Amino acid sequence: MAFLEVDHVDRVFPLPNGAKYIALSNIELKIQRGEFISLIGHSGCGKSTLLNMIAGLDRPTAGGIVLEGRQATRPGPDRMVVFQNYSLLPWLTVRQNISLAVDKVLSTLPKGERRGIVEHHIDMVGLRNAADKKPKELSGGMKQRVAIARALAIRPKVLLLDEPFGALDALTRGNLQEQLMAICEESQMTCVMVTHDVDEALLLSDRVVMMTNGPEAHIGQILEVPIPRPRRRMEVVNHPSYYALRSEIVYFLNQQKREKKRKSVQKVAIARHGLEKINLEIGFVPLTDCAPLVVAKEKGFFARHGLEEVNLSREPSWKAIAEGVATKRLDGAMMVAGMPLAMTLGFGNKVPLPMTTAIVLSRNGNAITLDDRLYEAGVQNLDDLKAAIDCTPDKVHTLGVVHSTSMHNLMLRYWLATSSIDPDQDVSLAVIPPAQMVANLIANNIDGYCAGEPWNSRAVYENLGFVIATDLDIWPGHPEKVLGVREEWANEYPETHLALVKALLEACEYCDDRRNREEILELLCQPQYVGSAPEYTRPGFIDPYTCVHGEEPRILLRFNQFYVDQTNCPRQTESLWILTQLARWGITPFPRNWIEVLERTHRLDIYREATRQLGLPTAEPDRDPFQLFDGKIFNPDDPIGYLNSFEIHRPLKIEEIILDAIEKATP
Amino acid sequence: MTATAGRRLPAFDIATFFRRNSRRIIAPVVALFIALVIWQIFSSVTQSLPGPIQVIQETWDPWIICPFFVGDESFGLNGLQGGDVGLGWQTIASLIRVAIGYSLASIIGIIVGVIIGISPLLYQAVDPMFQVLRTVPPLAWLPIALAIFKDSGPAGIFIIFVTAIWPIIYNTAVGVQQMPQDYKNVAKVLRLSGKEYFFSILLPSIVPYMFTGLKLGIGLAWLAIVAAEMLRGDTGIGFYIWNAYNSGALSEVILALVYIGLVGFMLDKLVGFAATLVSSDK
Numbered sequence: 001m002a003f004l005e006v007d008h009v010d011r012v013f014p015l016p017n018g019a020k021y022i023a024l025s026n027i028e029l030k031i032q033r034g035e036f037i038s039l040i041g042h043s044g045c046g047k048s049t050l051l052n053m054i055a056g057l058d059r060p061t062a063g064g065i066v067l068e069g070r071q072a073t074r075p076g077p078d079r080m081v082v083f084q085n086y087s088l089l090p091w092l093t094v095r096q097n098i099s100l101a102v103d104k105v106l107s108t109l110p111k112g113e114r115r116g117i118v119e120h121h122i123d124m125v126g127l128r129n130a131a132d133k134k135p136k137e138l139s140g141g142m143k144q145r146v147a148i149a150r151a152l153a154i155r156p157k158v159l160l161l162d163e164p165f166g167a168l169d170a171l172t173r174g175n176l177q178e179q180l181m182a183i184c185e186e187s188q189m190t191c192v193m194v195t196h197d198v199d200e201a202l203l204l205s206d207r208v209v210m211m212t213n214g215p216e217a218h219i220g221q222i223l224e225v226p227i228p229r230p231r232r233r234m235e236v237v238n239h240p241s242y243y244a245l246r247s248e249i250v251y252f253l254n255q256q257k258r259e260k261k262r263k264s265v266q267k268v269a270i271a272r273h274g275l276e277k278i279n280l281e282i283g284f285v286p287l288t289d290c291a292p293l294v295v296a297k298e299k300g301f302f303a304r305h306g307l308e309e310v311n312l313s314r315e316p317s318w319k320a321i322a323e324g325v326a327t328k329r330l331d332g333a334m335m336v337a338g339m340p341l342a343m344t345l346g347f348g349n350k351v352p353l354p355m356t357t358a359i360v361l362s363r364n365g366n367a368i369t370l371d372d373r374l375y376e377a378g379v380q381n382l383d384d385l386k387a388a389i390d391c392t393p394d395k396v397h398t399l400g401v402v403h404s405t406s407m408h409n410l411m412l413r414y415w416l417a418t419s420s421i422d423p424d425q426d427v428s429l430a431v432i433p434p435a436q437m438v439a440n441l442i443a444n445n446i447d448g449y450c451a452g453e454p455w456n457s458r459a460v461y462e463n464l465g466f467v468i469a470t471d472l473d474i475w476p477g478h479p480e481k482v483l484g485v486r487e488e489w490a491n492e493y494p495e496t497h498l499a500l501v502k503a504l505l506e507a508c509e510y511c512d513d514r515r516n517r518e519e520i521l522e523l524l525c526q527p528q529y530v531g532s533a534p535e536y537t538r539p540g541f542i543d544p545y546t547c548v549h550g551e552e553p554r555i556l557l558r559f560n561q562f563y564v565d566q567t568n569c570p571r572q573t574e575s576l577w578i579l580t581q582l583a584r585w586g587i588t589p590f591p592r593n594w595i596e597v598l599e600r601t602h603r604l605d606i607y608r609e610a611t612r613q614l615g616l617p618t619a620e621p622d623r624d625p626f627q628l629f630d631g632k633i634f635n636p637d638d639p640i641g642y643l644n645s646f647e648i649h650r651p652l653k654i655e656e657i658i659l660d661a662i663e664k665a666t667p
Numbered sequence: 668m669t670a671t672a673g674r675r676l677p678a679f680d681i682a683t684f685f686r687r688n689s690r691r692i693i694a695p696v697v698a699l700f701i702a703l704v705i706w707q708i709f710s711s712v713t714q715s716l717p718g719p720i721q722v723i724q725e726t727w728d729p730w731i732i733c734p735f736f737v738g739d740e741s742f743g744l745n746g747l748q749g750g751d752v753g754l755g756w757q758t759i760a761s762l763i764r765v766a767i768g769y770s771l772a773s774i775i776g777i778i779v780g781v782i783i784g785i786s787p788l789l790y791q792a793v794d795p796m797f798q799v800l801r802t803v804p805p806l807a808w809l810p811i812a813l814a815i816f817k818d819s820g821p822a823g824i825f826i827i828f829v830t831a832i833w834p835i836i837y838n839t840a841v842g843v844q845q846m847p848q849d850y851k852n853v854a855k856v857l858r859l860s861g862k863e864y865f866f867s868i869l870l871p872s873i874v875p876y877m878f879t880g881l882k883l884g885i886g887l888a889w890l891a892i893v894a895a896e897m898l899r900g901d902t903g904i905g906f907y908i909w910n911a912y913n914s915g916a917l918s919e920v921i922l923a924l925v926y927i928g929l930v931g932f933m934l935d936k937l938v939g940f941a942a943t944l945v946s947s948d949k
Contacts, residue, residue: 056856
């Protein structure tokens with residue numbers, strides 16, 4: 001049983017005009033003894049209301065607060081609050097303020113012992129010299145320390161903190177955070193803290209509870225902070241997962257902000273030119289291979305096909321893309337190739353959401369970058385890496401990937417596993433948005449990463465890392481980015497979908513004409529798109545590709561492939577390979593009905609219709625077996641046999657995925 | 668700077684003090700001198716009022732040099748009744764009356780203020796009535812006070828009481844209403860009992876508001892006493908003025924005015940000083 005439970009709490013405020021304002025809706029939270037929980041959210045999300053209800057200062061409209069199995073209905077010293085504005089009594093000295101609480105709450109103790117407790121807590125927060133001063137003579141930080149001392153002195157079961165350090169300067173805040181952390185660890189206090197400071201939440205908490213905006217605010221997501229204790233303020237940032245966690249929270253908050261904006265301007269579909277919807281929100285991630293989208297927009301391919309109001313939405317991470325499409329904020333998006341498949345299968349404990357794709361936007365364009373220190377240690381190829389990992393068993397090598405369903409993740413794992421490096425046991429893989437890879441490499445949070453351009457060339461250009469392999473070395477011509485839309489969306493707007501595919505096909509053709517590449521580079525380097533410096537965006541895209549700083553560049557003409565060699569055809573056999581790898585690493589189960597899944601997620605009919613209307617050559621995709629760099633044959637008629645033939649894999653799950661039931665479940 | 672250090676008197680050095688405050692001293696003295704000169708000119712032109720020189724000449728002995736003389740020793744202090752005693756005694760008589768009325772007003776005003784401050788219902792109920800009563804001038808209460816008490820002594824006290832009580836009630840009530848929610852939350856979380864709440868949270872938190880009311884109250888009380896004594900009195904500084912006027916001793920009237928002004932000023936400062944002692948932390 002949970003120590004403290006917020007049991008399905010609603011809070012409804014009656015408005016003067018007789019209406020009701022639902023501030024909080026169905027808050028459900030179980031807190032263990034000794035846990036430190038942060039509530040984070042935008043102002044007005046009801047996080048302070050929730051804290052007040054836990055304290056008993058406010059009553060829930062429905063549901064209840066249960067502490068150690070008993071419902072708490074009124075305030076009491078077992079749930080002591082450290083208020084936002086300290087709430088010290090100004091006419092009492094520091095000592096008197098603490099004594100007032102101690103004398104009242106611990107009145108059963110003899111007087112001498114109570115005195116001892118007061119003095120102990122004055123010392124604990126380092127206010128010996130100010131013990132006889134009144135609050136107005138103290139600085140904000142000192143006042144907050146008094147408030148904390150007062151709260152701790154009465155030995156509450158739960159300590160509730162309402163933005164305790166909000167009004168303090170950075171230095172004082174840091175010191176107080178460390179003090180609070182030390183005290184909580186020492187006394188195994190259960191804490192709930194309201195904050196709007198992401199770093200504070202990460203530093204102090206075991207779990208961060210993220211609240212959505214009101215009205216009807218609820219818990220949007222709960223994030224575990226797996227950083228070991230004791231934590232040090234200056235050191236937590238070096239934990240490999242720190243920046244991923246941080247960007248997760250920041251992303252959540254930003255998304256809530258956008259959601260608020262979106263609610264104020266609700267978009268309606270504009271139908272025109274025989275299309276159901278010409279105002280589209282298309283998501284992209286700043287990478288060189290977002291070029292087809294940028295070209296389609298800037299060179300008027302969207303407009304030529306009647307899509308007059310296409311807005312390209314720059315998203316911070318692949319996770320944001322997946323959520324944007326799932327929540328219908330985005331009509332469609334450039335996705336990593338495995339994402340529509342994994343979303344359809346319901347990866348990451350999400351409800352399966354049928355997705356579909358009718359065009360591959362690019363092939364290749366990735367590379368594996370490792371830290372320069374590994375190069376200096378003599379690592380030049382995969383076998384060297386294996387040796388380097390083997391001879392430093394104490395060091396955890398962390399590699400960054402951009403999303404668990406991306407080709408980067410799957411190919412990096414495949415590549416490592418061919419050399420018997422278990423990607424989950426011999427190294428640690430962290431999910432980090434592509435644009436943050438270089439920063440994490442500089443901070444030594446990761447030892448390398450697999451990502452798209454320009455983020456590899458940037459590390460090479462700045463002499464931070466070297467490219468050990470490009471995907472031309474692993475699987476030349478693999479599908480990389482696809483256009484992903486919800487199946488429901490594709491069925492609702494079939495003509496729009498077709499127009500979108502046609503516009504992107506033309507844009508892809510334009511991108512692969514090397515005469516246009518200089519112009520496209522200029523577009524990409526604009527801040528609203530990739531915003532990178534041309535020097536490190538050129539390699540691979542226009543210039544020969546430099547793998548190691550200062551070495552002779554290699555001419556890789558197919559490094560960014562947008563059109564040639566049937567780039568754009570969504571081939572089911574390639575996706576089947578992706579399904580095997582998703583299952584191999586336990587990301588999704590392998591669908592027993594994989595033929596049905598592939599049929600539904602690949603709209604070849606739309607691709608054929610688009611090429612036919614544009615007068616482009618249509619080539620039927622072949623079903624031949626193919627192989628990656630290690631020569632292992634993948635026979636698309638026996639995916640399960642292929643899957644079982646790997647030495648390194650996670651436990652395999654093969655399940656029937658019933659897509660129609662999913663459709664009915666999510667109307 | 669700590670509160671104790673603030674109250675400690677520094678070693679007094681006239682020369683330094685004067686150098687530091689020369690402007691604050693010289694400017695009022697010069698202004699006073701100019702005012703006296705204008706008054707002197709005005710009185711010598713109109714001949715209706717004694718000028719400052721004449722006032723001092725006429726009242727120097729015994730009124731100025733001996734504020735506590737007693738005219739007829741055989742009467743003792745009962746000589747107050749006849750007005751033939753020093754201005755100091757008259758002032759003390761007025762002050763005693765003010766002290767009684769004002770103390771009653773303070774006690775009852777604070778109690779009523781706390782009650783209507785706590786209960787919004789009561790506040791709404793009595794507020795219109797109090798607002799009307801508040802504007803009634805002190806002298807208008809006199810006939811009623813005389814009808815009730817049949818004696819000028821208690822009547823005077825009643826007028827002081829009824830004049831001084833309103834600002835005390837209202838400021839106390841506002842203090843209670845304005846009490847920060849934080850303090851109430853602290854009391855709730857600590858589960859303070861009613862008595863503990865009243866004495867350790869409510870009362871200390873309203874002290875600053877209370878003293879604003881008390882300061883306004885003492886000013887009004889002092890205004891009322893003079894008026895009350897002038898109309899129906901046998902002792903006190905108001906009575907003295909009226910008596911002097913009836914005897915045609917305008918110089919004495921003017922001297923009494925100066926007394927009244929100075930005493931009122933000092934009373935105000937006294938309450939202000941008391942406030943700083945009690946609520947030195949706000």
